[in-house]
Amino acid sequence: MSDQQVEKYYVPDQSPWPFVGAVALFLIAVGAGNFVIETTKGTEGYGGITLIVGLLTLFVMLFGWFRDQINESMSGMHGVQLGRSYRQGMSWFIFSEVMFFAAFFGALFYARNIAMPWLGGDSNNAMTHEVLWPGFEAVWPLVTTPGGTTTEAMGWGGLPLYNTIILLVSSVTCHFAHVGLEEGNRKKLIVFLGVTILLGCGFLVLQVEEYIHAYREMGLMLTSGTYGSTFFMLTGFHGLHVTLGTLLLIIMFLRILKGHFTPKNQFAFMAASWYWHFVDVVWVGLFMFVYIL
């Protein structure tokens, strides 16, 4: 690399948005904390309002920040090296998301393969079983908890299976959209991206339906012992990520309609599609370990 002519790295001038973002997170954290306390303890307060104001501030911040970013990018201030920074940054961000899910998968494996058998008297815990809950049977899915809460297990056929197919197909269509962008084939890009977004929305609708079914008909709830806890926390956080991914894709769709992105300048689109593939991969893990096994 020693004799190449080196481009100047674009170091942006001052920007108010990061600070606004910090204020937004402050309001969100205070608001969410108080909101949780107020809703679960039935007290009055300003938690909910603070949370909403914080989310709106975050929205304004993201809008302003990305607007500046897009303007700079469109006016050619971003070089190759900066593009590499963005791609690497996004990859590391996705890695951090993977580790976040890893914590919940870890909890699932521990609850299922260690905590539950031990409560049933496995390993050297015969007395634990005898003294605490002698009637407890350690079977996964844990439909009867040691404390006696009962529920039903969610099968993998039906809605979960449809959702798996939907997400897998959407990963493929997302890839085709990217190919369309690389080829400069605008029509292919728009059609396949549109289909991906529709599939994402379809997934979310079915997911909501599944939750309603679980709560109303199966008695499977967040409070239904570790089975319910891991089921809803894993699928819930995944659902939040699908929502975010769909929003990102919608923003990309709008930008493409405005004529943004070229085969050479497409980081934001790529980042959104990477995120989408990540969300799909997590779902495959979920489908395996939460539903089938």
Next chain:
Amino acid sequence: MSSVAEEVHHDDDHHDHHHTPGIKRWLYTTNHKDIGTLYLWFAFIMFLVGGAMAMVIRAELFQPGMQIVEPNFFNQMTTVHGLVMVFGAVMPAFTGLANWMVPMMIGAPDMALPRMNNWSFWILPFAFLILLSSLFLEGGGPNFGWTFYAPLSTTFSNDSTALFVFSVHIMGASSIMGAINVIVTIMNMRAPGMTYMKMPMFVWTWFITAFLLIAVMPVLAGAVTMVLTDKFFGTSFFNAAGGGDPVMFQHIFWFFGHPEVYIMILPAFGIISHIVPAFARKPLFGYASMVYATASIALLSFIVWAHHMFTTGMPVVAELFFMIATMLISVPTGVKVFNWVATMWRGAMTFEVPMLFALAFIVLFTIGGLSGLMLAITPVDFQYHDTYFVVAHFHYVLVTGAIFSIMAAAYYWLPKWTGKMFDIKLAQWHFWCSLISVNLLFFPMHFVGLAGMPRRIPDYALQFADFNKWISLGGFAFGLSQLIFLALLIKACRKKGDSVPARVWEGAEGLEWEVPSPAPYHTFETPPVIK
């Protein structure tokens, strides 16, 4: 790499090299040096805040019996002292040093993502505002220890736990963004010719630290989330009646927690690896082995977490595995200490203040490492667990380890930052007072710990009274010694003192010493070429 040349962006109208005056400079900045300064001042203020809480703890423990504070408040003090020191003082101080030094050491014009850099800093004051203000709420702040074990943090905690959880969430977001910034800067912004194996050790250690941060901070976020839902929404992760297990909390927490302690010590290793060669006037002994040792420590850190849990219920096989894996870490750590000593061997040594702190680090950190080795022995840990021996151990590695290295770094690079030599007399006072008082403070803790004094309890048996009196006196003296540092820093920021040349210390090597002192607002706008 010919594609780079065609994309060259011609920008001849240079940005002016001056910053906007006033508060906006600090609120809106994208400059790595400004942000580094903000991080360092924030860390120092948090160090004083957390230190004040330590003073409350030591005042209460000055004599047996209940003296000054309520037990519940005492618990809040130990909890928030730990949280503030870990997340508010040590980690931001290292991030501040990374901000200042990494771009200069690798010949980069700034951090890779300057706006995100500012975002990650400004989250921190708000996160700590939430955490600290929860102390004043009805029922008080978090009181379950900085490790927030379930069920203390779920069944038995007060409502402010929700605020604790969300403040940890946003400080985690800040750490992850800061770490992504550092790792991308190092991977992508090195000057032409600076290969990975030519990177300065501080850059290497931060590279690996950033990886650890990105890998484990999300796990901490998961842990606090489960605490939140267990406490407020009826999930059963840590509740045996629902099929969960409180011990599971400890597994998840320490999967984060053990790498976390390396996050707080690897950059320290990097700093010492700069200072020792500079004042021994010899290149670092065994550079490559230092790099590999750092990497092995980081990898091993993922498979040792349960050494914090020997007494909480695990099959014997697991205890043996975690014992052996933990002891394995002393090999790469020993390599490091050996290399520092070998660097000094037959060097032309002088003992300027940064070197004094570095030498104290090597000796005292090794003491902390050796007591760690004792704690790693499972059967022995059955006696030491949750005693003051553990407190002595981790304060040796964190105070005389991490914090001493930060002070060494501050003295080493302060003249580069301000362009003036700091007040050497005051610095020497600071060093010697700190050195003596810190040992008076922490060394006797080994003995009371071995004799069975439990940690996190506001009262103790009469037989520990004499030792605790001396420990408290050492604590107060150490606290006061830091005010000398404060005075010195204020003086340095007012730019009093003699001007210094670009290479402040004659034996110092590295790109940061090629730029003038004080370092200009923008450095290396065109990258230097490393041969």
